[in-house]
Amino acid sequence: MLKVSYLGPEGSFSHLLAMERWKEGCEFLPYKTINEIFEALMKKESDLALVPIENSFGGLLYDTVDELVSRNFLRSRLRIKEEISKRIKLCILGRKGEKPQRIYSHPYPLIYMRNWLKKNLPEVEIIEVSSTAEAARLSSETPGALAIASKEASKIYNLDVLYEDRSRKPKNITSFFVIGEGKNPRSGEDKTAVVFSLKHAPGTLYRALGAFAKRKINLTRIISRPHPERRKFGEYIFFVEFEGHEDDPSVKNALKNLSSSTLFYKTIGSYKKIEL
Numbered sequence: 001m002l003k004v005s006y007l008g009p010e011g012s013f014s015h016l017l018a019m020e021r022w023k024e025g026c027e028f029l030p031y032k033t034i035n036e037i038f039e040a041l042m043k044k045e046s047d048l049a050l051v052p053i054e055n056s057f058g059g060l061l062y063d064t065v066d067e068l069v070s071r072n073f074l075r076s077r078l079r080i081k082e083e084i085s086k087r088i089k090l091c092i093l094g095r096k097g098e099k100p101q102r103i104y105s106h107p108y109p110l111i112y113m114r115n116w117l118k119k120n121l122p123e124v125e126i127i128e129v130s131s132t133a134e135a136a137r138l139s140s141e142t143p144g145a146l147a148i149a150s151k152e153a154s155k156i157y158n159l160d161v162l163y164e165d166r167s168r169k170p171k172n173i174t175s176f177f178v179i180g181e182g183k184n185p186r187s188g189e190d191k192t193a194v195v196f197s198l199k200h201a202p203g204t205l206y207r208a209l210g211a212f213a214k215r216k217i218n219l220t221r222i223i224s225r226p227h228p229e230r231r232k233f234g235e236y237i238f239f240v241e242f243e244g245h246e247d248d249p250s251v252k253n254a255l256k257n258l259s260s261s262t263l264f265y266k267t268i269g270s271y272k273k274i275e276l
Contacts, residue, residue: 001025001026001027002022002025002026002027002047002048003026003027003029003045003046003047003048004018004022004026004027004028004029004046004047004048004049004050005028005029005030005031005037005040005041005045005046005048005049005050006018006028006029006030006031006037006049006050006051007030007031007032007033007034007037007050007051007052007130007131008030008031008032008131008133008134009030009032009131009133009134009137010030010133010156011132011133011136011137011149011150011152011153011156011157012030012131012132012133012134012150012153013052013086013088013132013150013174014050014051014052014131014176015028015030015133016150016152017050017084017086017176017276018050020086020276021050021084021178021274021276029045029046032130032134033063033130034051034061034063034064034067035063035067037049037051038051038067038070038072038073038078038179041076041078041179041180042072042076042078047180048081048178048179048180049178049179049180050084050176050177050178050179051064051067051176051177051179052064052174052175052176053065053083053175053176053177054174054175055088055108055172055173055174055175056170056171056172056173056174057108057111057112057172058107058108058111058112060223062225064177065223065225065239066225068080068177068193068195068239068268069195069225069228069237069239070228071228073268074195074266074268077181078179078180078181078268079179079180079181079182079183079184079268079269080177080178080179080193080268080269080271081177081178081179081180081182081184081269081271082177082178082271082272082273082274083175083176083177083178083191083271083272083273083274084175084176084177084178084273084274084275084276085173085174085175085176085273085274085275085276086173086174086175086176086275086276087171087172087173088109088172088173088174089150089151089164089165089172090109090112090113090132090148090149090150090165090172091148091149091150091151091153091154091161091162091163091164091165092113092146092147092148092161092162092163092164093136093139093146093147093148093149093153093154093157093159093160093161093162094139094145094146094147094159094160094162095159095160096160096162098143098144099144100121100124100144100145100146101124101125101144101145102124102125102126102127102142102144102145102146103117103121103124103125103126103127103135103145103146103147103148104127104128104129104134104135104136104138104139104145104146104147104148105126105127105128105129105132105135105147105148105149106128106129106130106131106132106134106135106148107128108174109132109148109149110126110128110148112172113148113165116163116165120163121146124146132147132148132149132150132153133149133150133153133156135147135148135149136149136150136153136154136156136157136159137157139157139159140157140158140159146162147159151164178271183270184245184269184270184271184272186245186247186248186270187245187272189272189273190243190244190245190270190271190272191220191241191242191243191244191270191271191272191273192241192242192244192245192246192251192267192269192270192271193221193239193240193241193267193268193269193271194239194240194241194255194258194265194266194267194268195237195238195239195240195264195265195266195268196208196237196238196240196258196262196263196264196265196266197227197235197236197237197238197262197263197264198236198238198261198262198263199263200235204261205238207261208238208258208261208262209222209240211254211255211257211258211261212242212254212258214254214257215250215251215253215254216250217242217243217244217250217251217254218242218243219240219241219242220241220242220243221239221240221241222238222239222240222241223238223239223240224236224237224238224239225237225238225239237264244270245270246267246270247270255267
């Protein structure tokens with residue numbers, strides 16, 4: 001049976017998406033943190049992991065990025081297998097009749113809901129937690145506590161839906177990476193991600209990215225993070241994503257050029273983007 005790990009607890013948007021993507025015949029394993037999800041993969045406790053990477057309002061999930069550029073991940077056989085985008089519909093959960101005193105939420109839903117909260121719950125204490133499902137769980141155990149979570153979480157944690165966001169624009173979309181072992185074949189609609197480090201000197205990033213510009217390869221993400229093994233402040237490791245598959249001739253040439261201008265380089269996946 002396929003084992004899929006996700007950011008829990010039960011009822012999180014990661015959990016709901018995992019069930020939609022793989023449906024029946026899988027075992028879904030919740031973990032409290034992104035780090036624990038990656039550790040589970042390393043220890044073979046799960047076959048695949050579903051982790052959030054970016055939200056249209058909150059931006060990048062740096063906990064996920066830091067795992068992708070970590071020494072353990074780069075030394076493993078793990079790769080990005082898919083990118084899945086999903087519209088997120090948020091609700092305010094609680095118990096009818098109780099005076100709200102605090103509201104639990106993951107930080108990113110708070111960004112999306114901040115104007116509504118300012119208008120409707122200006123005096124309520126805001127407490128950030130690890131996931132929307134954890135927010136619902138805490139709300140179910142705390143009198144006078146609300147949660148920003150999914151409608152499905154209200155059923156799991158026996159809460160009332162006090163407000164449901166029905167706005168159509170702007171859309172609240174979160175992208176997730178599926179992580180596992182094995183190289184994907186070309187689909188014709190692929191993106192590829194690479195991680196590399198550079199000599200700390202003028203022009204090195206310009207020359208590295210020039211390998212893609214020269215071949216008219218479109219970059220879709222450029223992320224820099226403090227180098228996990230840096231010797232001094234200001235040294236970074238880069239996560240770069242671009243259109244195309246690592247086996248495409250133009251991409252092969254670009255990566256060959258890139259590898260010659262970096263201190264360290266690794267391709268960590270070619271994958272298709274799916275919208276659910």
